[in-house]
Amino acid sequence: MRIEQLGEGTPEIAVVAAIHGDEPCGVRAIERLLATSPAVERPVKFVIANEEALDRGVRYVEEDLNRAFPGDPDADTHEGRLAAALAQEVRDCTTLSLHSTQSYAEPFALVDTVDAVARSICPYLPVSVLVETEVESDGRLIEYPHVLEVECGLQGSDEAADNAVDLVYGFLEATGALPDDEPVAGYDRGEVEVFRLGRPVPKDGGDRFEVFAENFERVAAGERFAAVDGRELVADEPFYPVLMSAYGYENVFGYRGERIGVLDA
Ligand SMILES: [Zn+2]
Incomplete structure (x- = not known):
């Protein structure tokens, strides 16, 4: 797990990429963003979660990290240990977790429950769909409070990486991490359809x-x-x-x- 930070102090905002090692869009977005070293009003933590799976270009090494929470520092699997470490990293943060799919090219957001955090952040994201998962607990990061997941686009595509950049900027604007005068994704903020x-x-x-x-x-x-x-x-x-x-x-x-x-x- 690789952790980078923008700004001084203890971050209450986190962006997580590479929960799945075969979804590189989030990592590309974080690297592009860090390369510009934007000024921030609040400190932000960036986490590249499963570096081992990312290096191998596989979804996971031993088990799906997004079914392994809460994990355990002494777990038998790489992802079981990683889940515990990642959960600790984002514990007190409002978190955006970047994914990609084989099913849909447009970005959309997922939350466990449509709560105040989801309502305040989603309008800043370039998405027209929000999915409420309310799944029975099966070990996903999204089950933690204040976590939004986004599907950035098709796995491995350049568009997904471009969308991921816009999603991260929107999230940083929504959480007050970017100065007000910072230009952000200029999309038309229309309504967001919610599906369960x-x-x-x-x-x-x-x-x-x-x-x-x-x-x-x-x-x-x-x-x-x-x-x-x-x-x-x-x-x-x-x-x-x-x-x-x-x-x-x-x-x-x-x-x-x-x-x-x-x-x-
Ligand atoms: Zn994923």
């Missing part, structure tokens, strides 16, 4: 997968939305696909989502 993450859509075996539905676009009851080995899956009831892709996850296509409203800009 529901049940996963299992693959149930097979080895050839297709997805016909678009993420965050409503699938009607009776509509075919995916296929396993040419056999089509049809929706029993309407839903909004979230993080759905043919090959992004081994055992599931993604998730069923429900649209629950909008956050006003």
Whole structure:
């Protein structure tokens, strides 16, 4: 784990990259940002989490770090120990964690629960979608208070790294870390649609997968939305696909989502 800091004092703001070693966008964004050494009003901590997995270009070395929290300093696995160290690093921080996906090119944000922190930060981020995960505890960083996760775009793409830069600047503006006169991402702050993450859509075996539905676009009851080995899956009831892709996850296509409203800009 590599830690860098901008500004003096004990940071209450953190940006985390490389929870997954095969998602380099966050690291590229942090390196680009640090290279410009922007002046900050509040100290900010930058964490490159899983350097070992990053060096190898793999998601993780021994287990998924984003299922390993709270971890333990004496855990048997690299990620189990790393989870404990990372949780300690961001314990008192409002934290932005940078990820990328195989399912969606546009950046979007995820929180465990839409709370005051999410409401105050999301309008500053270049996102039009916020996903409330409310998952049963399964060891993710997002379950900690004051943690927002962002999906910056498609894994390994230059666009994801560019988006990550904009997301970090937006986050630093939202948390008051950047001086007011600092120009930030000049996007149109429209409304943010909020979706709640529901049940996963299992693959149930097979080895050839297709997805016909678009993420965050409503699938009607009776509509075919995916296929396993040419056999089509049809929706029993309407839903909004979230993080759905043919090959992004081994055992599931993604998730069923429900649209629950909008956050006003
Ligand atoms: Zn990730």
